[in-house]
Amino acid sequence: MSERIVVVGAALVDDGRLLAARRSAPVELAGRWELPGGKVEPGETADAALVRELREELGVDAEADGRVPGEWPLKSPYVLQVWTARLRPGSAAPEPLEDHDELRWLRPGEIWDVNWLDQDVPAVRQTLAHLGAAEGLT
Numbered sequence: 808m809s810e811r812i813v814v815v816g817a818a819l820v821d822d823g824r825l826l827a828a829r830r831s832a833p834v835e836l837a838g839r840w841e842l843p844g845g846k847v848e849p850g851e852t853a854d855a856a857l858v859r860e861l862r863e864e865l866g867v868d869a870e871a872d873g874r875v876p877g878e879w880p881l882k883s884p885y886v887l888q889v890w891t892a893r894l895r896p897g898s899a900a901p902e903p904l905e906d907h908d909e910l911r912w913l914r915p916g917e918i919w920d921v922n923w924l925d926q927d928v929p930a931v932r933q934t935l936a937h938l939g940a941a942e943g944l945t
């Protein structure tokens with residue numbers, strides 16, 4: 808059927824802060840900030856992909872909470888979906904192990920201080936609308 812491949816992004820929230828990650832590759836995306844994540848593999852659920860990507864890329868033990876409504880087009884055949892996530896007790900703090908060269912925990916009022924990837928902007932906006940008040944992010 809369709810060639811659509813889901814990329815999951817994590818709205819990783821901790822203590823009223825949202826994690827943003829600065830991409831180091833590929834060159835056309837390097838220096839721009841994203842909700843960290845990656846492609847869902849064949850046979851994998853989106854929330855499992857999210858947990859795997861966060862372990863690989865950031866070295867954390869995270870759990871997915873639920874999906875932020877909506878879906879944002881990326882370069883075909885990819886589409887971006889966002890899941891909220893949190894660190895499990897005892898998790899290491901996130902570190903930029905691969906794909907990223909800097910991380911920032913953004914507090915309310917700092918969310919738009921970083922140069923988000925164009926396609927992440929509507930996803931971040933929707934994430935804030937979805938969980939902002941409950942998580943103290945707005």
Ligand code: 523
Binds near residue numbers: 814842843847885926
């Ligand atoms: N995006 C994107 N925003 C965003 C993510 C996680 C990904 O625009 N928040 C784009 C960037 C890439 C594509 O989605 O064009 C795939 O993301 P990537 O490279 O992080 O996926 P991986 O880690 O699964 O890719 P591989 O290196 O191929 O394993």
